[in-house]
Amino acid sequence: MPAHVPDLTALTLLVAVARTTSLAEAARELDLSVQAASARIRSVERRLGAPVLQRGRQGRRSSRLTARGALLVEWAGPVLDAARDLDAAVTALRPPQPDADPVVLAVAPTVAEHLLPGWLVHLRAGPGGEVALLGGDATLDDPAGDPAGAVRDGAAAVGVVETGTALAGLHATTVATDDLVLVVSPGHPWAGGPGVDAAELAATPQITRRPGGGARGALADALAEAVPGVAPAAPVCELATDAAVRAAVRADAGPAVLPRLAVAADLATGALTEVAVHGLQTRREFRAVWPEGTSLRGTARDLLRIATGGRLR
Template sequence: MPPPPARVPDLTALSLLVAIARTGNVGTAAHEVGLSVQAATARLRTVEQQVGAPVVERERRGRRAGRLTSRGVLLVEWAGPVLDAAADLDAVVAALRPARPGEQPIVLAAGPTAAEGLLPAWLVELRDGPGGQIVLLDTDDPAAAVRAGDATLGIVETVEPLEGLHATTVDTDTLVLVVAPDHPWAGGSGVDAAELVATPLVTRRPGAGTRASVEAALTAAAPDVRAPAPLREVAADTAVRAAVRAGEGPAVLPRRAVTGDLAAGNLAEVPVHGADLGREFRAVWKEGSSPQGTARDLLRIATGGRIR
């Protein structure tokens, strides 16, 4: 992985520049973002050191005026997507925080794959729409958490019957085999399920939904082939992609997780013959109950406006 970028201003500094662009006054902008004028001036000085040129115009006496330079204007324009992404990340991070005394959030149980691939967009839409507080219970068995009363809702990836639970489909996805562009499999006609089972892979850690789905699909396709130990086990799809790009070995990942890398040519997709790599995500809640309030709002978002 490349090191963190060294010349990117921090989020507070970027928010300060956006506020200056809107208000035309450094003092007013500083107040909006919760800084003193002295602290705001220090932030601007740091940004200018990173950019290598002034981002706010100066008056004759050297004081900063409330106008951005042409570089400052460009920086504000380019910073917009970064600040939007940070605001969305804030909505997701809020779900990781435990409830404080007196709060009664909805507890949502989900495995790492659903938490990484599905929840961010849902939580942002919930924040920007009806509102409500969600606390995430990270678990390898969301269905058990709902049955035990530890969670109001769960997101499961199994196609097996779910005793004692209502279930509705919230998403489908296909798992795809990916390799580095210079891998021997890249550009070929593909591999069959038995060859893939016999090949060490870069995988998620045990318990992750993606890994369980891959293992179940390949076992069903080639039950007589014994799988070797993984090449490497990592915690997130992002880390799996990085390892594959670095040439460590092949991996099977959700298509949504590799779309960007495939389009950019950073990864190559390899067809897999003889295995069903489709999967389904379902939301579950206790049989005999009806989701209310924030739980119902989240279900409506997850199902595209309806609960089946």
Template sequence: MAAPVHVPDLTGLALLVAIARTGNLGTAAHELGLSVQAATARVRSVEQLVGTPVLERGRRGRRSSRLTPRGVLLVEWAGPVLDAAHDLDAAVATLRPPDDGTDAVVLAAGPTAAESLLPGWLVELRDGPGGRITLLDTADPAAAVRDGDAVVGIVETGGPLDGLHATTVASDTLVLVVPPGHPLAGGPGIDGAGLAGTPLVSRRPEAGSRPVLDAALRDAAGDSPVAAPIRELAADAAVRAAVRGGDGPAVLPRMVVAADIATGLLLEVPVHGVELTREFRAVWQQGTSPQGTARDLLRIATGGRIR
């Protein structure tokens, strides 16, 4: 997927939204910590990128603080982009060590939980009780909690977890997706053995949902070999893009591809006779009761079941 070439930077979009709200270029510039001259330059840059004026011109051609009809339209379109960037900022903050002297609760999670679940929880935490979370990215969150390196962990493994309290916070199903026009699209589906023999675009070994998929394919294949992947990529977003580009089918978490399926960019192929469900559990040390931000995070993750 090529990088967008007509999208203004976030500051330029935020400036337009502020102008729409305040009705004044100078006031909007002040809110964003810009001089009027810098704000005017940002507006000029936006207009060059989109190819149309976004602020009306007054006498002598000077920009006013009134949005043109197309400027209004751009502001409306920019809203979801700025909301998404604001939410991303909350997630990225967990990657940074605390630098303001405040204590942060350490959350241990593997890549899948961090990618799929953590952003939504962090936004709800930010917009609700507040608090700082630092992410410990590890393949064994349970061990990190047992060792005291993290207060809360999110695990994907089934079975008992010695020395830990555990509660289910989410479950998801892996689905086989193909682009429109693929030979599997619109058909009756495929069984487990057939899926095991189908080359897929996949995550790298041990990354994301790949371990769950590999275990299911080995069970379905029996004594037959499992087909080697067409490509192995670093992130679900890259796998989705490869499938949309026609590189091949993929098995991905439904929560990752739901929007693509809803819009028809990807099509789901029924899979029969193989279990592709995974469960996420929050864990913390036995004999302890998480407090403060840790408790708030667990309350969000469990939908209020932890109180």
């Protein structure tokens, strides 16, 4: 961890103090003693090098935030939100308990990595229910599974696929759309330029996911349509996750094409720069599928209502 980042419990405690205006009340919410809560606050102040709660006349710590403390609470929000997303996603990765009857999902990699955690957080905060991801024991070298096939075979109750075409034997509804984005480091020669065409992109070695992972297949299909008969250049390197690809691009190891969902934060902060690609269709549609002639019920229906923003047809 970075040297000056407080632990998640300390950040959660400080946010609770800001909301309740009481260190004692915040400690009760987190099932901590006041002494333990005070120790957590001291640890935050040691990392910050300054108080986060104001002191009274006798030097006693109050429950009023200092200006630094208030800023830390604001900046901690996205970190704690991400931790809640991760906690919900990790729960879906855990093997089901023997007496559990979870809804089994089969989803495309981009959906699992960038959309599913948020859906699971909303499910947990609302109706609840157990969800398990199909294929969690596969190795990273295995090709991506077929969510539609898993639903047809009965291995999964619901799938989320990356396609806009008809799916035989399945009901389908759109849950999200996204496009692929060419990104480079701010110091790359393409940064700030007029962009590239599909042929130049195909001829340029890129940082990619391993075969079957992330957006690699979608990019290959788009390039094959835009520049038929042209074989893409061999990749600079093949990595296991979008996070690893983003880190390599930030280190100026080369360009990469990733889902906008994966790079939105880096683009907003300027850590990565988007490059226009002319003549390439990169829009993608993600659709939830379930067996034709059936109706989703219980947790499966609740999850799909969340994924579709409250609608389900």
